Amino acid sequence: MHITDIMRSSPPTFSFEFFPPKTPEAAEILYQTIRDLESYMPHFVSVTYGAGGSTRDLTHELVERIQHTTKLDPIPHLTCVCHNAEEIEAILLRYARSAIGNILALGGDRPPGVAYDKSRDSFQHAIDLVKFIRRFNESGAHPDRRGFGVGVAGFPEGHPATPNRLVEMDYFKAKVDAGADYIITQLFFDNRDFLDFRERCVLNDIHIPIIAGIMPITSMRGVKRMAELAGGARFPAGLLRTLQDCQSDPEMVRHVGIQHALEQCHDLLDNDVAGIHFYTLNRSDATRVIFDSLGIPRHRNAQASSV
Numbered sequence: 001m002h003i004t005d006i007m008r009s010s011p012p013t014f015s016f017e018f019f020p021p022k023t024p025e026a027a028e029i030l031y032q033t034i035r036d037l038e039s040y041m042p043h044f045v046s047v048t049y050g051a052g053g054s055t056r057d058l059t060h061e062l063v064e065r066i067q068h069t070t071k072l073d074p075i076p077h078l079t080c081v082c083h084n085a086e087e088i089e090a091i092l093l094r095y096a097r098s099a100i101g102n103i104l105a106l107g108g109d110r111p112p113g114v115a116y117d118k119s120r121d122s123f124q125h126a127i128d129l130v131k132f133i134r135r136f137n138e139s140g141a142h143p144d145r146r147g148f149g150v151g152v153a154g155f156p157e158g159h160p161a162t163p164n165r166l167v168e169m170d171y172f173k174a175k176v177d178a179g180a181d182y183i184i185t186q187l188f189f190d191n192r193d194f195l196d197f198r199e200r201c202v203l204n205d206i207h208i209p210i211i212a213g214i215m216p217i218t219s220m221r222g223v224k225r226m227a228e229l230a231g232g233a234r235f236p237a238g239l240l241r242t243l244q245d246c247q248s249d250p251e252m253v254r255h256v257g258i259q260h261a262l263e264q265c266h267d268l269l270d271n272d273v274a275g276i277h278f279y280t281l282n283r284s285d286a287t288r289v290i291f292d293s294l295g296i297p298r299h300r301n302a303q304a305s306s307v
């Protein structure tokens with residue numbers, strides 16, 4: 001479904017992010033997670049996109065599998081890195097044929113451990129990909145006459161590559177104005193960063209929905225991984241202190257992390273957030289605890305998927 005219709009139907013939205021599994025064991029965990037979370041009837045789920053050829057195929061396959069064998073609405077991430085325009089067009093055609101409603105258009109992380117020449121990519125920044133998808137939409141190749149809904153990434157704490165926050169907002173505004181329909185943010189642990197970012201967007205005449213990215217902490221190892229993934233997430237001192245105090249008790253660390261994410265969600269909902277996007281790391285337990293505590297009803301009639 002086009003994101004405009006999703007956002008209009010029953011805000012705020014709730015959604016989950018998955019990444020394509022690389023091994024049969026990891027695939028089994030993911031498919032169990034999808035079965036667990038499907039009954040919550042999220043407004044959409046998103047699937048990340050790596051930089052290597054084989055993981056990219058896994059994304060396309062996972063997106064199509066979710067689309068064809070579950071009731072979930074998958075949004076593929078698509079990135080500029082290591083792609084030329086012809087390849088991007090072929091991917092868009094493939095997704096259009098599968099009636100995928102939306103794309104999250106991203107700059108993309110550099111491929112790890114290999115020499116990479118960015119100048120060989122057809123698109124240097126996400127804005128170029130947004131423009132390309134918009135032009136594709138005009139071709140009429142998509143079954144929805146509006147074409148794909150287009151999402152972009154937002155960074156409440158700022159993006160590390162542009163330390164000047166005013167310049168960063170100028171780039172961000174240009175990306176949105178190029179034709180974005182919605183924003184999903186990077187994970188954050190202090191809601192003041194999100195609320196301030198949202199306010200700065202309004203000051204810059206950006207009025208599309210901003211969906212907040214939330215990742216519950218479930219282990220001390222996870223904290224380090226998150227900081228790496230998010231390019232330097234800011235952990236509030238109070239949260240770090242509580243985590244450190246109980247670091248020898250993994251169950252307590254998990255409890256503290258989930259409780260913090262739950263409080264963030266309550267506060268975001270009190271502040272009329274457009275949507276909450278959960279970075280699940282392909283596991284359902286933490287997200288389920290939060291969902292149940294928020295009182296979001298399970299959709300009782302949801303049928304089991306065959307994923």
Ligand SMILES: Cc1cc2nc3c(=O)[nH]c(=O)nc-3n(C[C@H](O)[C@H](O)[C@H](O)COP(=O)(O)OP(=O)(O)OC[C@H]3O[C@@H](n4cnc5c(N)ncnc54)[C@H](O)[C@@H]3O)c2cc1C
Nearest residue numbers: 048049077106107108109125126153159161162171185186
């Ligand atoms: C919700 C979400 C999902 C993500 N999913 C993935 C994924 O699946 N796969 C993946 O590889 N990565 C993913 N990322 C990470 C993201 O691709 C990286 O953080 C990337 O560095 C930035 O992406 P972007 O779309 O904001 O890029 P851009 O909009 O291109 O911005 C990247 C940097 O370039 C700067 N910039 C923009 N325009 C210009 C310009 N004209 N001149 C100079 N500088 C400019 C920006 O200020 C910013 O610092 C995700 C991030 C988020 C928040």
